[in-house]
Amino acid sequence: MASVFKNFIASSVMTLLCFSLCFYPFALAQDSGTATFNTPPYVPSKCYGYEDRGVMIAAASEGIFNNGEACGLYYQVTCVSGTNEGTPFPCLDNGSVVVMITDLCPPDSCRGTIDLSQEAFASIADPNSGVINISYQQYVYIKDSRN
Numbered sequence: 001m002a003s004v005f006k007n008f009i010a011s012s013v014m015t016l017l018c019f020s021l022c023f024y025p026f027a028l029a030q031d032s033g034t035a036t037f038n039t040p041p042y043v044p045s046k047c048y049g050y051e052d053r054g055v056m057i058a059a060a061s062e063g064i065f066n067n068g069e070a071c072g073l074y075y076q077v078t079c080v081s082g083t084n085e086g087t088p089f090p091c092l093d094n095g096s097v098v099v100m101i102t103d104l105c106p107p108d109s110c111r112g113t114i115d116l117s118q119e120a121f122a123s124i125a126d127p128n129s130g131v132i133n134i135s136y137q138q139y140v141y142i143k144d145s146r147n
């Protein structure tokens with residue numbers, strides 16, 4: 001009986017720990033970089049082939065993509081500033097968006113750290129700017145496992 005009780009306590013403690021550690025929506029450290037955008041069609045993608053994953057998505061440059069390890073991970077991307085004189089203040093007031101990594105931004109043509117979908121980019125900045133400075137952080141508590 002005592003050991004059953006002990007097990008119950010142990011599993012309750014584990015459950016509590018897991019609730020605080022596994023499900024608490026904390027984010028990893030912020031990094032800075034640049035963001036560009038790409039336009040539809042968004043398939044095929046390196047992660048999901050012809051499977052449609054919506055428009056709040058992004059292609060990651062090689063370092064982030066990490067041979068596909070980043071597939072299905074979510075990143076919060078925040079517009080920090082412009083990168084060119086043409087559109088000196090491209091950031092919208094609510095300049096932050098969460099996107100899922102679905103693709104690789106090909107090293108030979110990639111011009112940013114994160115290549116957002118046109119829709120994601122337009123929700124944080126003026127698309128006329130083309131490239132923006134961003135800060136970004138990965139959310140560790142959600143990963144789309146269908147890869």
Ligand SMILES: *[C@@H]1O[C@H](CO)[C@@H](O)[C@H](O)[C@H]1NC(C)=O
Pocket residue numbers: 081082083084133
């Ligand atoms: C964008 O980021 C680069 C690199 O950190 C920096 O040199 C540049 O000044 C930034 N642009 C603006 C407008 O802040």
Ligand SMILES: *[C@@H]1O[C@H](CO)[C@@H](O)[C@H](O)[C@H]1NC(C)=O
Pocket residue numbers: 092093094123
């Ligand atoms: C951001 O703010 C602009 C202007 O207030 C608004 O039109 C737009 O819908 C907002 N975008 C998001 C993603 O909330």
